[in-house]
Amino acid sequence: MKLMKKIFYVLLIFIIILPIFNNLSFATELNAESEAALLAELSTGKIIYKKNAKEVRYPASTTKIMTALLTLENCELTDTATVSHNALQLVPSGYSNANLQEGEILTIEDLLYALLVKSANEAANVLAEHISGSIEEFSNMMNSRAKELGCENTNFVNPNGVHNENHYSTAYDLFLIATEAMKNETFRKIVSTPTYTLPATNKYPSADRSFPNTNDLIRVNKSNRADNYYYEDAIGIKTGYTKEARNCLVAASNRDGLEFITVVLGSSTNENGLSERYLDTINMFDYGYENYMQTNIVKENDTIDTIEIKNGTKESKNMKVVIKDSIDAIVSKDLDINNISPTINLNENLRAPISAGEKVGTISYSIDDINYSSDLLAGSTVYEKTDISIYLIIAGLAILLFAIILMPKKKHSRNKYYKKRK
Numbered sequence: 001m002k003l004m005k006k007i008f009y010v011l012l013i014f015i016i017i018l019p020i021f022n023n024l025s026f027a028t029e030l031n032a033e034s035e036a037a038l039l040a041e042l043s044t045g046k047i048i049y050k051k052n053a054k055e056v057r058y059p060a061s062t063t064k065i066m067t068a069l070l071t072l073e074n075c076e077l078t079d080t081a082t083v084s085h086n087a088l089q090l091v092p093s094g095y096s097n098a099n100l101q102e103g104e105i106l107t108i109e110d111l112l113y114a115l116l117v118k119s120a121n122e123a124a125n126v127l128a129e130h131i132s133g134s135i136e137e138f139s140n141m142m143n144s145r146a147k148e149l150g151c152e153n154t155n156f157v158n159p160n161g162v163h164n165e166n167h168y169s170t171a172y173d174l175f176l177i178a179t180e181a182m183k184n185e186t187f188r189k190i191v192s193t194p195t196y197t198l199p200a201t202n203k204y205p206s207a208d209r210s211f212p213n214t215n216d217l218i219r220v221n222k223s224n225r226a227d228n229y230y231y232e233d234a235i236g237i238k239t240g241y242t243k244e245a246r247n248c249l250v251a252a253s254n255r256d257g258l259e260f261i262t263v264v265l266g267s268s269t270n271e272n273g274l275s276e277r278y279l280d281t282i283n284m285f286d287y288g289y290e291n292y293m294q295t296n297i298v299k300e301n302d303t304i305d306t307i308e309i310k311n312g313t314k315e316s317k318n319m320k321v322v323i324k325d326s327i328d329a330i331v332s333k334d335l336d337i338n339n340i341s342p343t344i345n346l347n348e349n350l351r352a353p354i355s356a357g358e359k360v361g362t363i364s365y366s367i368d369d370i371n372y373s374s375d376l377l378a379g380s381t382v383y384e385k386t387d388i389s390i391y392l393i394i395a396g397l398a399i400l401l402f403a404i405i406l407m408p409k410k411k412h413s414r415n416k417y418y419k420k421r422k
Contacts (some may be wrong), residue, residue, distance in 0.1 A: 032051050037264045038053040042259035052176075061239060063160060069125050071111075077186065082130075087125035087126045090125050097118075104204060106126075110199065116216070143156055151173035155169075194220065195219075197210040215237070233289075234252070248267065250335065257294060258330070262281045264277045267280065291332060292332055297372065300324070303321065320380060322376070322377050323377075342364060355378065359377055
């Protein structure tokens with residue numbers, strides 16, 4: 001009896017603490033060391049992991065993502081800008097620069113490479129002055145655009161992230177800004193460039209200003225050192241550092257079309273001297289690819305139903321309803337997609353005539369609070385059925401007309417008429 005009681009108590013304790021152990025194992029599976037962090041799928045914005053994501057922090061040079069976005073939205077790559085004395089003087093000692101010269105004329109494209117690859121602070125100032133005339137006005141543009149993108153806890157006072165107590169953002173807001181920037185193919189190309197060399201210009205006669213990307217994730221490194229942070233699937237985006245902000249990184253990766261975006265702010269080095277911003281980013285990428293996948297829910301032109309159109313002809317009234325576009329979703333790998341039921345909304349009072357390819361409704365799937373949808377189209381033409389009485393009237397008129405045409409004409413003899421007259 002005592003043995004049974006002991007077994008019972010052991011089982012009870014096990015049942016109580018099992019959920020705690022489960023929670024602990026999940027937390028250690030993905031637990032960023034950085035003070036703020038976020039992992040999301042890029043195309044849908046699905047947030048997979050977050051830590052202090054809406055906590056206000058200093059963004060340092062990740063600010064330059066917004067500067068690049070506004071530049072791409074307001075300039076042509078072949079436009080040129082001139083480096084002003086003010087643009088150079090506003091960069092404090094110790095901040096990154098591309099050795100631009102006062103009076104130097106560069107294309108917008110070259111300035112963007114200096115901005116995003118070298119993280120050149122004077123390049124940010126040159127672009128700001130070129131676009132809006134002053135740093136202050138450009139900062140207003142940055143804040144206005146941030147609000148348009150849904151940023152609620154961001155305020156910019158300069159285009160480069162030079163420290164200022166009134167210059168701040170959050171991991172979530174930087175995610176919103178970077179997501180918008182990654183829609184631009186030129187931005188993608190630049191932030192994934194491992195090294196870049198500025199050309200000779202009117203003020204700099206040599207093409208020797210070569211610089212590697214500040215983002216270690218995208219620079220191929222074949223060493224076996226623990227501080228080799230190269231990540232084969234990485235495609236950008238932007239590092240940042242100031243003493244007050246500490247290490248920051250907004251990054252993106254692509255593996256077989258599945259893209260993730262990460263943000264880490266307030267990172268340091270761990271006890272082994274390794275960079276937490278890179279370790280956290282790599283761990284988040286790995287977690288995303290190990291636990292999530294992009295899967296097809298329905299394909300283009302799939303038939304989802306066949307419905308009867310009441311006023312359609314006998315031959316055409318059974319109309320197939322087909323998907324206009326394929327629907328791909330980002331789902332957890334342990335999710336059974338066969339258990340996902342769609343919401344189908346057909347147009348009210350569907351009546352013939354209906355042309356093949358005409359929109360007849362919508363279909364949507366809600367997965368983890370994200371809505372995936374497509375239009376529904378008519379898979380074939382439905383012809384209108386005409387009332388039988390109309391057919392009878394038309395047929396009757398046709399018979400009557402035909403009879404009139406065939407009716408024999410009565411002949412009159414003029415000779416007989418004249419004879420009677422005589």
